[in-house]
Amino acid sequence: MTVDDATVFVIDDDEAVRDSVSLLLESAGYRVRTYESGRLFLEEAASLPFGCAVIDVRMPDIDGLELQDALRARGIDIPIVIMTGHGDVPMAVRAMRAGAVDFVEKPFADHVILDSVKRALALARERQRQAAQLAAIRCRVEALTPREREVMDQLVLGHPNKVIAARLNISPRTVEIHRARVMEKMQARSLSELVRMALAIGVVPE
């Protein structure tokens, strides 16, 4: 039984903790994969299915913070929940600064870890949605003709049709036609939406 296609990756060197966290998450309907070290997790990190990671902060070899850094260094943007023991709060704070979604102190009530995981997955989903959106926008930009692209750049820079016509050495009427095509292809309902899309994918010209 799974609520969605998300997977929770549990990384802890203590077998009992690993197993019990996994069981708890499974009982809440999550698909779980466990790893007994950060190294093993990193080996698979590049090709992970959608999900979030629950990482113990204190581990031999690579500890939780080092694992977080290593993931970021590889461009793997997976939301992370940190598990800490007594007295590890300063480490947890450092983990939060480095971008962890949350930290839970062991031992924890089920709703605490489940809430954190839920938050992390929501974030993952949001990031997934954003990524998909950006991909779509890029795709649309790809679909523009060179002239349409030129017109979009000028629009994003905020120039009125007349200025664009002068700059591109075409008639204002032609500008208008291209502009309509751009708005249609980019699926932008307004100029401000078009600007937002351009900014999001970083195609704003100088």
Added chain:
Amino acid sequence: MPSDQTDSRLRAIIETSVDGIVIIDTKGLIRLYNPACERLFGYAVHEVLGRNVSMLMPEPYCSEHDGYIRRYLHTGEKRMIGIGREVPGRRKDGTVFPMHLSVGEGEENGERIFVGIVRDLTSQREMNTALQQREAHLRSIIETAPDALIVIDERGLIDSFSPAAERLFGYSAAEVLGRNVSMLMPSPHRELHDSYIRRYLETGEKRIIGIGRVVVGLRKDGTTFPMELAVGEVNSAGRRQFTGFVRDLTEHQKSQKRLQELQNELIHVARLSELGQMASALAHELNQPLTAISNYLQAGRRIMSMSGGDVAKLSEIMEKATVQSNRAGQIIRRLRQFVEKGESERHVENLNKVVEEATALALVGAKELGVKPSLELDPSYRRVLIDKIQVQQVVLNLVRNAIEAVATCERREVVVITGVEDGMAIVRVRDTGPGLAKEVQDNLFQPFVTTKPKGMGLGLSICRSIVEAQGGRLWATPNPDHGVTFSFTLPLAEKEGDDGG
């Protein structure tokens, strides 16, 4: 017998006599003066012949001697003749000495003569004086010595009871003289003492004479006290006596006990401080099973609340939770034993088990440091006579030191080894750390010497006290390649000999 033969015999006797022989006439003039006299008085024969014998006496005898002779000739009352007595003599150099003088009376050519035989008493007198002095000396020692002196005869009856003995046992000498010395000891010695003496007299086997041992004494008021007893034997004029020197050990044992208590307290404090330093690691170690238990139970509840909860699955989860709570219990048990104060008690223990347990405790937190300790245990599983907790404290301390030493090194190996060497059990803790700095090496076991920023420098010095108190030795040797090995020995239980009873 012809008279000339008698003469020559007499002459020989007079010449060779060790005693001085002087013959005087009724006027007191010296007629004969033998060589012994020459030696005795320092005058040569020619210096005295014909002179008054009073020259050989000090005053007042010197002036009165003629009167003595006159009175005797007049009254016939013998004050000296045939009696003999001790009188002073006077040498040529004026010195006076004690001598024994016996006087006899005779006749020579119809004239009365007196024969005096003189024996020098100087050396005898000196001997007597020395003897008296020695006796006085001995008596003063006996009277004032803090140790009590009791002399008994071969029946065990008390011949002498010194003032210190009176103070110690509470009896006056008058109360105990002539009574059996067994009255000063509690059972079973009280009943057996006579047989002890008998056995010694029969077999000559010395169990206490010349050896001494600590025994228990019984005071008049019925209280007992520890005492050190040394017994000597005197054999004089066919009489055998035994002299016992008794030292009260009450104070000694009290201070020993107090010292032991303080030592134990220090050891306990060190143990607590050691654990204090491990507190965070221990909390973590406990937290793991607690977390797992909590998770298993919550997962179980969730599964139960779902319709058609899987009973087999639930049972498996319960089992897992139980295992984890045992794991937590184990940690706490180890800890509790360690924290408990307890008197220092020695028991026969399995060395491997003791070392294994202590190492397990020391390994708390070691995993995070990436240290992999290993055990190489003696396959013969020897038993030792030790205070288990204190020895575990030593192992814990040494293993934790080793873990700390290797934590920052490339090679992070710690090996704990048990074995037997030269009739002693031995435990070694070998690490691959940076080794010991020269300046530390020399006073490694001194208190307050430390290389740790937060250390008190008491750990190793306490370890050494512990090991030495159990009859072992603790030392450190650098390894040929990396790091250092700490070793300590402990007495094997198998070797435990006769307890001396």
